[in-house]
């Protein structure tokens with residue numbers, strides 16, 4: 001087990017991806033304190049694909065479906081609204097602004113099921129929640145969400161909640177420019193009905209969210225490789241191993257091996273295997289993480305609530321953790 005994995009187990013969260021292997025050698029990238037005001041930060045609130053899981057065999061990695069908090073400095077983005085979203089909303093550390101952007105990969109239930117249980121939506125009439133949708137050829141989320149969240153499948157519609165919802169549609173591949181000038185790049189994904197990948201660039205760092213997708217020839221896909229090029233972290237739909245994949249072909253999901261191939265071809269520094277298969281328990285995932293790290297030592301399988309942070313490369317100050325190359329020294333454990 002790597003030191004990183006040990007620290008995740010001890011703390012329940014970690015301030016970086018893989019730091020050092022068992023030989024004590026540093027991984028290519030190191031880390032910074034989570035508290036740095038201008039860091040690019042990621043927190044995983046749900047990492048499970050398809051359906052949530054619960055039980056003693058899932059305590060370590062968790063069971064909520066996709067939701068990831070991204071902070072570019074203090075600027076918040078939420079990617080996907082799975083069952084992890086309510087836990088983010090209820091967190092005392094959430095520091096939620098009055099306008100919240102939720103970037104949706106697509107509308108499969110595991111990616112939207114937490115939306116009506118998001119605390120600001122239920123309790124804050126002063127909150128505006130913006131949804132962003134890229135896989136409907138410019139269409140937005142209003143009608144699809146109204147179909148899901150309305151009787152008889154749900155007691156009310158989102159518009160009945162105290163918060164105000166504003167829905168935005170775009171075409172995956174277009175960059176998104178937000179009201180404060182922030183820009184997020186997007187890319188279309190191969191998934192039944194389509195899905196959208198997002199790339200967050202901040203302070204010379206980059207984090208990409210690439211789920212859900214199924215790989216296809218040629219691989220690595222040149223467009224996707226260009227999209228994730230040189231990123232510090234790619235969050236990738238590695239639901240299966242290549243051994244498991246055959247009977248699941250066409251379901252719209254990929255393998256951890258294809259994630260490694262993509263990242264290694266594109267100079268990506270770290271890989272988070274995401275959209276975990278509901279049947280994979282803690283023991284299997286721990287063994288799988290060790291297997292993945294044999295070919296990509298900085299790859300990891302994130303746990304619910306785990307956090308990763310990247311210090312801005314361009315910033316140098318008296319208490320900076322960065323060295324001259326922009327690499328970072330290890331923060332307190």
Ligand SMILES: [Zn+2]
Nearest residue numbers: 049050110212
């Ligand atoms: Zn999914």
Ligand SMILES: [Zn+2]
Nearest residue numbers: 106108191212
């Ligand atoms: Zn899906």
